[in-house]
Amino acid sequence: MSSTFGHLFRVTTFGESHGPAVGGIVDGCPAGLHLTEADLQPALDRRRPGQNRLTTPRREEDRIEILSGLQDGVTLGTPLAFLVRNQDQRPGDYVALRAAPRPSHADYTYQQKYGIRAVSGGGRASARETVSRVAAGAIAAHLLRERWGVEIVAWVDAVGPHRANVEVGSVATGAVDANDVRCPDAAAASLFIEEIDAARRDQDSVGGVVACVARNLPVGWGQPVFSKTEALLAQAMLSLPAAKGFEVGSGFAGSALRGSQHNDAYVARPDGTLGTETNRSGGVQGGITNGEPIVFRVAFKPPATIGQAQESTDFEGKAVTVEGKGRHDPCVVPRAVPIVEAMCALTLADLALRQEARRVR
Amino acid sequence: MSSTFGHLFRVTTFGESHGPAVGGIVDGCPAGLHLTEADLQPALDRRRPGQNRLTTPRREEDRIEILSGLQDGVTLGTPLAFLVRNQDQRPGDYVALRAAPRPSHADYTYQQKYGIRAVSGGGRASARETVSRVAAGAIAAHLLRERWGVEIVAWVDAVGPHRANVEVGSVATGAVDANDVRCPDAAAASLFIEEIDAARRDQDSVGGVVACVARNLPVGWGQPVFSKTEALLAQAMLSLPAAKGFEVGSGFAGSALRGSQHNDAYVARPDGTLGTETNRSGGVQGGITNGEPIVFRVAFKPPATIGQAQESTDFEGKAVTVEGKGRHDPCVVPRAVPIVEAMCALTLADLALRQEARRVR
Amino acid sequence: MSSTFGHLFRVTTFGESHGPAVGGIVDGCPAGLHLTEADLQPALDRRRPGQNRLTTPRREEDRIEILSGLQDGVTLGTPLAFLVRNQDQRPGDYVALRAAPRPSHADYTYQQKYGIRAVSGGGRASARETVSRVAAGAIAAHLLRERWGVEIVAWVDAVGPHRANVEVGSVATGAVDANDVRCPDAAAASLFIEEIDAARRDQDSVGGVVACVARNLPVGWGQPVFSKTEALLAQAMLSLPAAKGFEVGSGFAGSALRGSQHNDAYVARPDGTLGTETNRSGGVQGGITNGEPIVFRVAFKPPATIGQAQESTDFEGKAVTVEGKGRHDPCVVPRAVPIVEAMCALTLADLALRQEARRVR
């Protein structure tokens, strides 16, 4: 269960950063969907390390191979297994770390939980694990787009103390990818890039926020009371490495408002359905999509691995100085954009199928 | 699945506010735990409407009855079913609402999802549903306390624009319940009460934040990668009515920091284990408890039902003026305190049992 | 999980024979189904002890109460909770049994598993637990009948060494209930009744077989590879108290045949679909319904509780003589008929909804 996400459209993932491969199995994807490896590769390329100067210099080509579930480029309705071979492994980078747990890393908790001191620290706590999420999420996004016209767009909304200003109704992937930091607000993007460059120069790291919108959703997705749309999105996002917060619609800021300021009045739409004038609800009411865009934000802490010396304690309880030697990103949010989109797609594809099952007449 | 939470310690809930009863079944509670209805009633009393002037005047006695799973006050290891009869139903309050969906309520989404216009709007979207969570959570909290000594304490951390200052290491239930608004910071409590009173006077409502700490946790709970501790807590909290945000440890504020500011250095504890000097991680690393207190915050929007007139649109698309007539809380957070504790307990009890299953030697 | 059955149409049950009540929650039943307690009571009456001279004299009225999920006799799509209060409890009957585990009963295994010596032996191993299955199954059967026209009919196919001869294509509930032993073959029914009477006279018990047919099924239900239709039916049936075997279609007898004797040739049906000339497959191919009737048989052992003295050993390992004193059936199969139908309906309703979720176009 712990490596499985979803109830009807469900992915099970595997893989450590220092083993032979990462990958997963998507079970429950409907039959008859046109799908090839070329539909998945672009999402992996956006997640790939070494894609530009803001990310880790560790390079992985991350070629995906689909192992099952297809015939002549069409899904069979059977499990879709996929695989990405690991490359450019330098376990030597990690050997020196084994005497002391890296601060704010999962080395210590993994060791205590599993009783094994892994060469890579917490192998599944590595960002490498997210390759499988991105591949599976690309399948989900493809299904959502083909069958319901759903669009999912994420972007970097904050880096350190700076915040962007983005129009959620119209933001598009092209604008997001127009710069290395993946922020469609050009002015903010400049500040973000400066901030990340400064952190790297200081052998330090910096946190940030990714925002995401899902548009063209039908009314009715979401399964109260424990599988409400926002509940599953929250689980999905907080399962990401380095994620520390999630908010939907008005979020934390909304908790400071009055009801009369916060309520979204209904308006008649041209097609006879109801919409809302404002969208502080973030596209959900009572856990169910209301047809407005789902809008949410995810907070990511600064990466734990930094080049600066840090005073800490080794596994035996002796004081030590720890210095990060691996090749890591100074800021995770530019590469987190496709990962957030992937987890959003996995969540919505599952809820879409669960709603289909309710439509028995 | 949608009304079930947990994998090994799992609760399934039922009940609408206007049906005969609410309740649930806890399956997976270990045998041999001393438990009676008296262990559960106090939590329900803390959640009960009408308990003081800050809450709705709607009164429900909320007497719990346990229907199975016990013999002579000891759990048998079989399902524990429990029941709370509904009282003081005034469906008349709701009839007038049926022509138009209440803004920011679930009336419209429930109707579109299920194809039924329910007398109570979105029946399972009502706060009444949380009775079952509180009862089940009290069983979980009892198990956690008896077997592992875990303490869970939540409190009101913000109301409207005001915020409290609370020491998470020592905050106790007695201090929380010392005032009606359930905030252990007395100065903040006064501001909170004023804010809620003002909202009520204005026939309006106001939002707020509940914070929660879980102490005395062993290292090793949490199931990467999709059932990380913070991921399941996030799901649990965002499944609550009116919840719009979740953050653990440093949360959104942490995303503005540098890694050198954020990292928690390890320190040797007297018992030979490792602790951390600071706790910006919020008690989890890589999704696994590290022995430090879990600390998280949950944002709640202002209640959607307000007495003020609101311009909106009816189900047929015609402009209408909506006025709330039900008896509702002007602010949900004081009563949300035991609910947040309950969902925290359910999440941790499940992860506790899942870790037991891993300890095969 | 252990008291939950089903993935989309799922029931969770509770209750010991000597506690206050038995019941359950059905989650996932589609909205808009007409349903009242009167739709469920007849199935409970068929399962009820004391209904005729072939069954235990223990009488339970077994009145069902639905606690949630309905409005004006129509399902809301929310959980349907139901409750049957226990009556006529005579714990005194069981006290004498506590020194020694009853042979072939669950007293010993329950005690070893849960670490509790329950007053009722293995409380959830009692046939009383099946009340919840029958109630939930009646909801499932109602859904299957209303939405797809599915008919499920079970009957007693063997008692002791005698076997009936029944036409599966046309057998109907009226013919099944025409006699107390629930066998539509009148000649076999006489032999069955004689056999059960003889067992009772001898203070003994006797085993038997229940057969079941489900008709009017669409092609395509069943979820390979682990949730094949026959796999879930097998789980459902072997989860029943006293069940020792399951076979579908040709079953064990089919394993003695040649492929040329066993294969079901396809024939064109008037409606343009394909049927099969024979039905040795029992309505499933590759785990998926093929449109032919599902036919299966379930073997039940003789009840373990008999009046005769039996030489055995007590919990401390000392030789003892055990004599059954509870009021039990000399043969379970007549009352097992509605229970087998219920579990068949629960299995098929779940697979029906799972197939709906696959029909995304």
Next chain:
Amino acid sequence: MSSTFGHLFRVTTFGESHGPAVGGIVDGCPAGLHLTEADLQPALDRRRPGQNRLTTPRREEDRIEILSGLQDGVTLGTPLAFLVRNQDQRPGDYVALRAAPRPSHADYTYQQKYGIRAVSGGGRASARETVSRVAAGAIAAHLLRERWGVEIVAWVDAVGPHRANVEVGSVATGAVDANDVRCPDAAAASLFIEEIDAARRDQDSVGGVVACVARNLPVGWGQPVFSKTEALLAQAMLSLPAAKGFEVGSGFAGSALRGSQHNDAYVARPDGTLGTETNRSGGVQGGITNGEPIVFRVAFKPPATIGQAQESTDFEGKAVTVEGKGRHDPCVVPRAVPIVEAMCALTLADLALRQEARRVR
């Protein structure tokens, strides 16, 4: 869910016979278990086609590769993914079959369910799918043996009308593998081999029964009421291709007995626990292991693909003559022996971990 088995020790499988690979992911295997590919290969070799003259001449080398979850030959507690590349594909064998569904094959039901006419008929209905089960089962069997000393041995118990006589208390794998037909009763083995040879000569096929015993089990495994040991074994076995029946202990024969003949009296064991004098219960009481060997039998139909001409109907409803051209086994039971053992191990490993989670003191 449909390609996932198990709750805590869970396998998810993938792969069609005509795609690039088959394999799976085992999630939940405890950390610290010594495991290499060499521990799994022997089970695959026993399942492999072309291993002797009784099986299909189709040869697959079936080399297993483990992709994750290991470090220096020890499990990390993270998902174990494994892969077997397909070889010797001859899609040409199948092309001619596409005009008409093969009788008693899954071609028609797969097409109707998924809406795709697959080149291989029902790709996941192929025996090739069982490679993944055998590999995962070998991991489970290894865990059961290393941690609890559990032994699982299956054998061919019947072929066509002939039946073996085997001592379940002592039967060992060496004796099973002493002949090609995998029956430790040498006299029966000769009859079985003759029967299979005769079927092949006639361009026909023949059914059979596999029996299995699991020994050295602790008391207390099994999760009433829906995950009783025998219920999950029944699901596991009926999920196998060609399986039509399952019985545990006395099974169908036991349903003809009286209670006084059937009950298993308790006896004191030297170690202070209780055993039973006889084992008609088959090692389970109330769904929970009682410490006696689990004994069960699985009926397999004759393979549907035969060389003889069969009169049938094509997809369009026209009469056709069908002749099998693929390379298939005339009898599945010799190769089903390791598959039955694998599914038994997967079932028991999951129940073992589920019982560990209950042992909270």
